[in-house]
Amino acid sequence: MSLxxxxxxxxxxxxxxxxxxxxxxxxxxxxxxxxxLESGTRSVTLDVSDDLAKAxxxxxxxxxxxxxxxERGESPQQVLEQLRKDLTASGLLTSEIPSQxxxxxxxxxxxxxxxxxxxxxxxxxxxxxxxxxKRLGISRxxxxxxxxxxx
Numbered sequence: 001m002s003l004x005x006x007x008x009x010x011x012x013x014x015x016x017x018x019x020x021x022x023x024x025x026x027x028x029x030x031x032x033x034x035x036x037l038e039s040g041t042r043s044v045t046l047d048v049s050d051d052l053a054k055a056x057x058x059x060x061x062x063x064x065x066x067x068x069x070x071e072r073g074e075s076p077q078q079v080l081e082q083l084r085k086d087l088t089a090s091g092l093l094t095s096e097i098p099s100q101x102x103x104x105x106x107x108x109x110x111x112x113x114x115x116x117x118x119x120x121x122x123x124x125x126x127x128x129x130x131x132x133x134k135r136l137g138i139s140r141x142x143x144x145x146x147x148x149x150x151x
Contacts, residue, residue: 006071008040011052014066018056028055112146119146 015022015038022034028051029037036042037052044052053060069076087093105113115136122132129147133140 001071001073002040003067003071004043005040007044007049007067008038009070010063010066012038013070014056014058014063020056025052025055028052115142116146116150119143120150123147 011034015025022031022038025031025034028034029048033042033048034052037044049063050060053063056063065076065079069079072079074082084093104110115138118136119132122135127135129140129143133143136143
């Protein structure tokens with residue numbers, strides 16, 4: 001079963017259990033969107049999933065847990081127990097997760113920033129683009145691009 005279908009089943013199950021109408025979720029999403037989510041024809045974003053769960057009066061993780069229980073054909077309790085085992089085994093159960101993603105540059109950007117002074121030093125020694133490329137094991141085009149950026 002696809003995750004989209006499982007989300008549809010979980011959302012519908014939770015909404016029916018709460019005796020809520022699709023229209024009552026209007027603060028989270030319009031009725032036609034909720035209908036498409038429940039039919040499994042649309043995927044949901046985390047933000048909308050969060051809004052829907054709150055509109056249903058449950059923790060957003062409850063809706064996700066029900067989704068994965070549906071997808072795996074297990075009870076929510078079984079999924080929770082497996083989750084606890086996984087988090088414990090990986091040492092993540094008591095970890096503090098940063099509230100923001102790291103500002104670390106992409107590895108390619110970092111490598112490029114390390115390469116630029118090397119290219120400049122070799123160019124300052126009077127080496128041509130082809131020789132710089134050979135010495136650093138990079139393409140001549142890469143050397144040209146870095147030299148252009150250095151002005």
